[in-house]
Amino acid sequence: MEISVNGEKREIDVALDMPLLWVLRDELGIMGPKYGCGIAQCGACTVHIDGMAVRSCQLAVSDLAGGEVTTIEGLGTPDALHAVQEAWIEEQVAQCGYCQSGQIMQAASLLDADPAPSDEKIDAVMSGNLCRCGTYPRIRAAVKSAATKLQET
Incomplete structure (x- = not known):
C-alpha cells in the first residue's frame, strides 16, 4: 500500500486496520505524533489529513483513501517555521x-x-x-x- 506523508510517497506493508499512528511511528519512524490515550480523547496524536486535524490513534490506515498526511515534521522546517x-x-x-x-x-x-x-x-x-x-x-x-x-x- 502507498501513502503520502509530508509530501513524500511511502510504500508500507501493514494490516489495513493498523492505526495510522503506529504506521507513522513504528513503520516510518516519524515520531512527532505521540501516543497519549489510544481512544482519540487527548489529541497528542493529532495529524492533518488533507489539512483537517484528525486523531491518528483511531484512524485505520485503510481509511486514508489517498489523502495527504501531514505531521508536525511536515508543517514547517527548522529554517521556515509555520x-x-x-x-x-x-x-x-x-x-x-x-x-x-x-x-x-x-x-x-x-x-x-x-x-x-x-x-x-x-x-x-x-x-x-x-x-x-x-x-x-x-x-x-x-x-x-x-x-x-x-x-x-
Missing part, C-alpha cells in the same frame, strides 16, 4: 512538551478554517487537546499571535 510553531516558541507554550505537536497541528487546522477565531472558538476547538502542564492561557495567546501573523502575510 506561524503557529513560531508563536508557540514566542509565547513559551511548552513545558513538558509531550502534547505540543498535537496542539500545534490542531491550532494550524483551526486557523486554516477560521483565520480570526474568537477566544471562545479557540477554547472550543482546542479543548479536545489535553495539556497536563496546564498551559492553556499560553496556548490561546499563541493561537491569537499566529492568527495575527498569518493575516499579515
Whole structure:
C-alpha cells in the first residue's frame, strides 16, 4: 500500500486496520505524533489529513483513501517555521512538551478554517487537546499571535 506523508510517497506493508499512528511511528519512524490515550480523547496524536486535524490513534490506515498526511515534521522546517510553531516558541507554550505537536497541528487546522477565531472558538476547538502542564492561557495567546501573523502575510 502507498501513502503520502509530508509530501513524500511511502510504500508500507501493514494490516489495513493498523492505526495510522503506529504506521507513522513504528513503520516510518516519524515520531512527532505521540501516543497519549489510544481512544482519540487527548489529541497528542493529532495529524492533518488533507489539512483537517484528525486523531491518528483511531484512524485505520485503510481509511486514508489517498489523502495527504501531514505531521508536525511536515508543517514547517527548522529554517521556515509555520506561524503557529513560531508563536508557540514566542509565547513559551511548552513545558513538558509531550502534547505540543498535537496542539500545534490542531491550532494550524483551526486557523486554516477560521483565520480570526474568537477566544471562545479557540477554547472550543482546542479543548479536545489535553495539556497536563496546564498551559492553556499560553496556548490561546499563541493561537491569537499566529492568527495575527498569518493575516499579515
